[in-house]
Amino acid sequence: MLPFAVQDATKTLRLTSRPRASIITARIPVSPLLTSRLIADRNNSNITSKRWSHTAKWRPVQVLDEYGPPALRLWVVKEARPISLRQLMVFGRSLTEARLISSANYVRTELPTRIAHRIRDMQRLPYVVVTNPHISDVYELYYTAFDTFRRIREVKTLEDNEHLCKEISKMLRAHLTVIPKLAMGILECSGLMPAAELDHFMNTILRSRISRRVIAEQHLALTETFNSHWFSPGAKLSESEFIGEVFIKCIAKDVIEHCAKAVQDLARSANGPDTKIPEIRINGHMESSFPYILSHLEYIIGELLRNSVQAVIEKHQKSKDPSSNPPPIEVTLCEAPQHVIIRISDQGGGIPRDILPYLWSFGKGPLKNQRLENLGQVPLMAATLQELKVNDSKLTGLQSQRSGHDSSLSSLATRPPNLRLGMGLPLSRVYAEYWAGSLELHSLEGYGVDAFLQISKLGNKNEQLATRAAMDAV
Secondary structure, three states: OOOOOOOOOOOOEEEOOOOOOOOEEEOOOOOHHHHHHHHHHHHHHHHHOOOOOOOOOOOOHHHHHHHOOHHHHHHHOOOOOOOEHHHHHHHHHEOOHHHHHHHHHHHHHHHHHHHHHHHHHHHOOOHHHHOOHHHHHHHHHHHHHHHHHHOOOOOOOHHHHHHHHHHHHHHHHHHHHHHHHHHHHHHHOEOOEOHHHHHHHHHHHHHHHHHHHHHHHHHHHHHHHHHOOOOOOOOEOOOOOEEOOEEEEEEHHHHHHHHHHHHHHHHHHHHOOOOOOOOEEEEEOOOOEEEEEHHHHHHHHHHHHHHHHHHHHHHHHOOOOOOOOOOOEEEEEEEOOOEEEEEEEOOOOOOOOOOHHHOOOOOOOOOHHHHHHHHOOOOOOOOOHHHEEEOOEEOOOHHHHHHOOOOOOHHHOOEOOOOOOOOHHHHHHHHHHHOOOEEEEEEEOOOEEEEEEEEEOOOOOEOOOOOHHHHHHO
């Protein structure tokens, strides 16, 4: 498939990884079809030039695959090597120096591979989209990260691993700007591309971001465990609740109770201390458990409960008797041999009909301008429940309560609980589908909403990533 556009394919292309990197030049033959696309895209670029004057360091997809630096071509043709929660647990259960170094080299090669795939995706965007300052900034962040990790040599010693861990931590901090920048860029570019294509791009890039954070934070957590004073190399970690970032026995009831309390505190902070807050009741298979990344589950449950609690509060305040207690929110747990299903039912009046078609969209909807304004107040976002502030303090994750270790980067990012960003549901679905789960909503207009979250119980499902073949089929 031909790329949508390049800045001017009839001229010599200047390919730069960063302003200080070496410059490589190449000439690309132009077909009549590509020429017509270039003209059309240049016209679109002129139309939008009044919106932003930022110029992206554009590297077209053909350059990445055919004419680009050999190092870049080498990485983009590689397939990502997906992992499962069970693999993470088995590998980290008996931790030795050799295993830690093996983990380091997996991360060292996997990060640039996965980043190169996303660079390729961004180069498939129309030029008028990639010149958006927010998306261009993300592009440069990704290229800088790729260029950094591809240069790291094979890890052979613990000192080499410490150097790698420093670079990983630096990347994770720098990329806290990615989600708000992408969200603002997608909103500003709505209308320049079909909404379905923008949403597909956003889903792919966010799922890849989650995958990189999982393998990066898992390695950082294993390194922290290995360096702990209490740890003995080779000792079994089967008695520990966590192996790296993986919560071995995640009891659904405990996580929901923790999230419920946090969400109720958020609701009081946002609506006032005298506000009637709905009770959150849990029933069903109360002992349901499964291995999971706890911060992922807390984010999904937290977002679903926040939506339900706020909807019930707003509907109850308009009722004939607002002084009475609002109807409770029911959470039902269902455990099957292969999966666990969590149903969250509220009586908050359902989803408004004008919003329903855009429920899972990152770039469309009637509240686009308000979302842009709110996102402008959130420069950093780790996409965790803990980054939300309650009365100038932040929520504590269940992981930090149990292990004294909080894996998330939420300590570096905060946002007010009443800022509606319009991306909680689509991002929750990305989290759910990452480990081969699902998230569905059924709205009963005038009554309420039922949300169904399905989670793989055995932890044997690989992370769901876009493969090289899938990218080429787009």
